[in-house]
Every structure is written in structure tokens, then in C-alpha cells.
Amino acid sequence: MPKLFGREPAIFLALAASVIKLLAAFVIDLSVDQQAVLNTVAAAVVGVLVAFIAVRDGQVAALLGLAQAALAAAVGFGLDMSAEDQAVLLSFVSVVLGMFERTQITAPMPADDVPTGEL
Template sequence: MKLFNREPAMWLGLVAITVKLLAAFGLDVSASQQAVINAVAAALVGLALAVMAHDAIGAAVLGLAQAVLALAVGFGLDWSAEQQAVVLAAASAVVAMWDRTQITAPAPATAAPRPLSGV
């Protein structure tokens, strides 16, 4: 994927400037909402880079989930801290289950021990 090449920071800057430009010309977003949009963009770029590098994809997915939840809350999602925690815990569980399928143990599983015979 050559979209990002070696310039992910340039793309993030472009997103930040575009959001500021849109806000300057009528898009009704606050400064905190702009910050959250930029955080989501950073999480998306981090996920894309992790996928391209085949490294730490699970962590990038969780970062993206956190950023998207922050974006939703920033734009009015009315969830309690407990509800947010449960959603992020579920996302963590899904990522952990996926990670488990991607990892190979460095040593084979040991055989079940033989039952002891009566002496």
C-alpha cells in the first residue's frame, strides 16, 4: 500500500488542516471535537501502518476503538463511564481472541501425564 509511503505525519497534518478549514467556513465543531477528530485520524493511520508492517495490529485496533468511542462521546453519545468500559472490554476480548489465532507457541504442548498405577 503506497498511500502513506513514508509520510504518515503529512497525512495527519492534512486531516487536521482540513478540519480547521471546514470549521472556519461553517462546519459547526468545537475545538474539543476537532481534537477528537484528529485523534481518530491518528488512530486510523496507526492502524493502517500496523497492518502494513504486520506488527501490533491488536494494539492498533484497540487504539482505534478507544478513539472512535471518544469521537462518539465528543459528538454527544450519552454513555456512562461504565458503559464505555464494558464496550472497550468487549473490544479487548475480541482482539484477544483474534490474537490467539495468530500466535504460535514456541514449544509444543506437553502430553497429558500418564495416570499413576497402584503400587
Template sequence: MKFFGREPAALLALFAIVVKLAAAFGLDVSIDVQACVNAVAAAAMGIAIAVVANDGLGAAIVGFAQSALALALGLGLDWSADKQAVVLTAVTIVVGMWDRTQVTAPVPAGAAKTAYPAA
């Protein structure tokens, strides 16, 4: 699939290189922060691909939330594992509720009743 006329992997590689160059030439970030920034970029690209492909947007959003939380923790967010779990659970539930409105059953609700007529 093409995205902005380039392969998504090429855009991610370019972004990763820009982050590494910035760190090499003055941006004071650790290797862990660089990895987290690249993970968030990859998750954002996953959302963009899901939007373009009209497929799997919910999973991409949950993945983005997970990587964004990892980045925030890498940058110094001091949350307990319980708080992290609650936030990610809330994101998953909200996305699941939204997904429910986007999915159509392949068979109408009344079809199951008519498939097996009463004896």
C-alpha cells in the first residue's frame, strides 16, 4: 500500500534516522527515549495505515495508546502499574464500544429465528 507516495516502512525508517541524527547532533535524549519516540511513530503510522485501508482502526488506536504510555513513562511519568492498567483498560473499552457501532452482522437479527422454524 502506498501512503503519501511512499511505502510506510520507508517513512518510518526516515523518521527513525531523523530522531537518531537529532540525538547525535545535540538533542539530549537517551537511547530508551529514542526507542519510545520511534515506537510512538510506528503506532501512529499504524493508525494512518488503518485509516487508509479502512481496516483494523481499533487495534491501531489501542496500540498507539500503549506506545504513547510507554513514551510518557520513559519521559518520567510516575504511574503505578495499577494506574497504567486502568488507563489502558479504559482505552480498550472505549475503542471496543466504538467498534461495536461500526460492525454490521452479516445476517439480520430476525434471520436466526427463521432458520429453525417451530415444530
């Protein structure tokens, strides 16, 4: 899979979606519906790109994109949640997904091939 600055492209797409959300919440004067549409589209694009780009290591990014899209859609449909509360909720989701991801990572070499540190 092609890498961007040594990282999976999904991480940069997730960052772009988060920046758009922050700009919509604090810089650009948009209605709640406009923010929800913008955030949903950005998160959906990230999810689609991750689905096509990621082979094995993109599950967490795709799930986080789905969570972002679901939250943005909920706000668009009337959920009264501040931008700060949304950030806290998505941070929690990110940590939970990170805990799951940790259990899914395999070492690049078998444990018996790892040097023991003995000289």
C-alpha cells in the first residue's frame, strides 16, 4: 500500500475531516444543518477512501470515520451537543478503538527471532 510521509493515507484523511469540523464549529458561520452536511460528507469520503485504500490496517480509521459521520448526522437531525462535547465524545471513541486496535496488531517477526539483548 502506498504511504504518505511513512503513514497510511487514512490518518491524513481523518485529520482533514477533523479540521473541517473545527473550522465549521469555530471559524465559519454555518447553520447546524450545514455543519452536519459538511461533516457527514467529509467523514463519508474518508470512510470510502479508507475502504478502498486500506487492506488490513484501516479498520480503526474506518470505524472512527463512521462514528464521526453518525455524530454529524445526529447533530444535523437535531441532537443538541456543543462542539466541545462532540470532541470529547469522539476522543473517547478514538481511545476505545485504539484499545481494540492494539489487540489486532501482530509483530513483524516471530518472538523467537527477536534479540534478547544479551551480548
